[in-house]
Amino acid sequence: MLTASACQSESKMLSASVIGYNHTSAAINRFSVNGAGGPNLGPHQGGGKKSCCGVIPRHWVPGLRAIVEWEKDPDPRGYIKRDQYGQFDNKDYERHAANYSRHKVIVEIPRYTVAGTLKVHFLPCDQVRVSADNIKPGDxxxxxxxxxxxxxxxxxxx
Structure with missing residues (x-):
């Protein structure tokens, strides 16, 4: 009796992979969506690496939002001195990293019919968009x- 009722219950939340798309010339050193970390993204890169795992509702609800936090390197091709072993020079790295900026936004997640991957798009002017459907970009x-x-x-x- 317990087994039959347990199989009939449907979880309201689902695990979702996190993937990012960086549409800018900056590097996204790290990011998270609702606390779930995503991969670092070079300039104009994304879609390749997924991270696990965020949580999304099985069924979309009005007012569904995501909190996105990220660190941005505006000069990802900037030169950083290295020592004889190929390690970054600490002082030079600190000089470079002083230009990093940290951001946090809350964005709406558009309606979806089938829950899927959490896809985060980083746009110019620190704009962000998030989707949680099972539709791939390009469709x-x-x-x-x-x-x-x-x-x-x-x-x-x-």
Missing amino acids: SRYPYNYPMEMEEPEICQG
Whole structure:
């Protein structure tokens, strides 16, 4: 009797892989969505590596949001001195890392019919979009089909 009722109950939350897409010329050194970490992303890269695992509702609910936190390196190709063993020079690394910025935003997750991967898009001007469906970027039904190399404005609007 217990076994039959346990099989009939459906979990309200699901485990979801986390994947990122960086549409900017900066590097995303690290990021998280609702506390679940994602892979680092070079400039204009993404979609390859997945991390595990975030949690999303099995069924979309109105007002569903995600908290995204990330660290950005605006000069990912900047030179950092290395010692004779190939390790970064600590002082030079600190000089470079002083330009990193940290960000946190809360964004809405659009409606989905079938829960899937948590996909995080990093856009110019520190804008972020998140989806949690099972549709891949490039599909006409996907809500965020941005080009990987987006034009970055000189000045970002408020």
